[in-house]
Amino acid sequence: MKDEIIIAGFGGQGVLSMGKILAYAALENDQEVTWMPSYGPEQRGGTANVTVILSDEPISSPVLSEYDTAVILNQQSLDKFESRVKPGGVLIYDPYDIHHAPTRTDIDVVAVPAMEATIAMGQAKAYNMILLGALLAKRPDVPVEAVVRGLKKALPERHHHLIPVNEQAIRKGMELVG
Amino acid sequence: MKAEVKLMKGNEAIARAAIRYGADGYFGYPITPQSEVLETLEAEMPWETTGMVVLQAESEVASINMVYGGAAAGKAVMTSSSSPGVSLMQEGISYLAASELPALIVNVMRGGPGLGTIQPSQADYFQATKGGGHGDYHIIVLAPSTVQEMADFVALGFDLAFKYRTPAMIMADGVVGQMMEKVVLPEQRPRRTNEQIARECPWALTGKPDSRKPNIITSLELDSAIMEKNNERFQETYRRIQENEVRYEERFTDDAEYLIVAFGSVARICLKAIEDARKKGIKVGLIRPITLWPFPYKEIARVAEHTKGILCVELNAGQMVEDVRLAVGDKVPVRHFGRMGGIVPAPQEVLDALEHDFHINSL
Structure with missing residues (x-):
């Protein structure tokens, strides 16, 4: 198993933490993993992205030209990364505020109305976890149980009371993909 | 016993490995993309456990001179910075080399020249390998490519620095500094006692007993005949390093x-x-x-x-x-x-x- 994933959106949408939770889940699942963020001022606005590679084998480059899976949270990132999904790959995106939908037909394009679901749940901070759930439904690289254990490691202890809400959001995301 | 595998950034691995090594002191000034070294050390508060000193200095120039002071006392001391900050340290590194002092310097490189960018670079290769400061000297330069090596090279860098009485540098880039991957940290080693330092580093300033002459640590030597002899000794050290330490x-x-x-x-x-x-x-x-x-x-x-x-x-x-x-x-x-x-x-x-x-x- 090897999944080369890009997660991209605005700074503040939880892009880096979504990747981090996935990375900790892989650690819990005894897989090899690299987590390479864009770093610097984009954390405070502008576009942010993170490359997460999960594999059963040692990982060479943490920096990639193309990806098996893309999780896209805004138009700029869609414009940048749609062409860089490998043929046969998966592109998950939230259609909220997307004006030019993906046009590729050689990849599996999955629209996940995560913003709508977030509003319905009344949990603004659950947004990235809904998309993580969608990712796990399309790419079962790690079991949900490992993700929940990963959450415990990725989140500081003072936020551990939020784990049930996060888990609920992950399951919601999985349902949305069906 | 199965080693504990952790997930962390390269910068964090350097900080944690320094504590585990039993380092005596860290002196540094924050700069992207390596600020997590100082941040992690301050969060871990090793002064309450191993007794390691962690100090945010007022500048990079102050940091490297604090390193000089600690090293002169035979302590395992280090600093870290990124390209423009390491440029500021070059005078101090030349003094460390000329005084034959062991120290560990970490450079997590960013794009230059000048203040440049905060994104990854390897443009300080000449500076590190050809002597960034003045005079005929070299320092040992280690280039990690994984987070595991970021951790491992702390011990390797200190050990080589003490073995040859020379500064050693970990020269990383923003990618290895900022990425997270799996790492196994070494076992906690105790810091060396003053008695151990006096025994293992007879050159160090440990307080002069009646039984020996004063140790003098200086890079200044106004007698050119002696200074040439000093240079010949440095060059002999560099020859031994070239023969034995290529990796x-x-x-x-x-x-x-x-x-x-x-x-x-x-x-x-x-x-x-x-x-x-x-x-x-x-x-x-x-x-x-x-x-x-x-x-x-x-x-x-x-x-x-x-x-x-x-x-x-x-x-x-x-x-x-x-x-x-x-x-x-x-x-x-x-x-x-x-x-x-x-x-x-x-x-x-x-x-x-x-x-x-x-x-x-x-x-």
Whole structure:
């Protein structure tokens, strides 16, 4: 198993933490993993992205030209990364505020109305976890149980009371993909 | 006992490995992309556990001079910074080298020159390997390519620094500093006691007993005859280091028709390019210098013998390529591919450069 994933959106949408939770889940699942963020001022606005590679084998480059899976949270990132999904790959995106939908037909394009679901749940901070759930439904690289254990490691202890809400959001995301 | 595997950034690994090594002190000033070294040390508060001093100095110049003071007392002390900050430290590094003091300096490089960018770079190769400060000196330069090596090279750097009484540098880039991957930290070692330091470092300023003459640590020597003798001793140390401490990694070189030479995170990007090249039937191998000084000249020359061309890939305009050319002379064509100013090439760009420079028509 090897999944080369890009997660991209605005700074503040939880892009880096979504990747981090996935990375900790892989650690819990005894897989090899690299987590390479864009770093610097984009954390405070502008576009942010993170490359997460999960594999059963040692990982060479943490920096990639193309990806098996893309999780896209805004138009700029869609414009940048749609062409860089490998043929046969998966592109998950939230259609909220997307004006030019993906046009590729050689990849599996999955629209996940995560913003709508977030509003319905009344949990603004659950947004990235809904998309993580969608990712796990399309790419079962790690079991949900490992993700929940990963959450415990990725989140500081003072936020551990939020784990049930996060888990609920992950399951919601999985349902949305069906 | 099964070692505990953790997930962390390269910068964090350096901080945690320094505590585990039993380092006596860290002095530094924050700068992206390595601020997590200082942040992690301050969060871990090792002064309450091992007794390690952690101090945010007022500047990089102050940091390196605090390192000089700690090192003169025989303590295992370190600093970390990024390119512009390391430039500010060069005078102090030259003084450390001239005073034959062990110290560990970490440079997590960013794009320059000047204040530059905060994104990854390897443009400080010349500065680190050819003596960034004034005078005839070298420091040992280690180039990690994984988070595990970021942790491991703390102990290696300190051990080599004390073995040869010379500063050692971990020269990383923003990719290895900022990425997270799995790491196993070493066991906690106790800090050395003052008695141990007095025994193991008879040159150190540990308080003069009646039984010995005063130790004097200085880089100043106004008598040129003595200063030349000092220089000869430094050069002898550098010869011993060159003979004994060259480290490198070799991959897929047995049947290689082409060779890539790259260090740090770039070596991993090249490894992916090599995997892709081999799928297309192009036989490419990799040499990754782990010590940038001393440089693996002989080892590159040996592998180069049966190759048609060498591509040196760096995040700069072409610096290590000069050492690769020194290694192979005119025997094998050597080309350089680099990105600058904080841009990191994707594996496909490396493969394109290789095919283009050596006119390889892939199958």
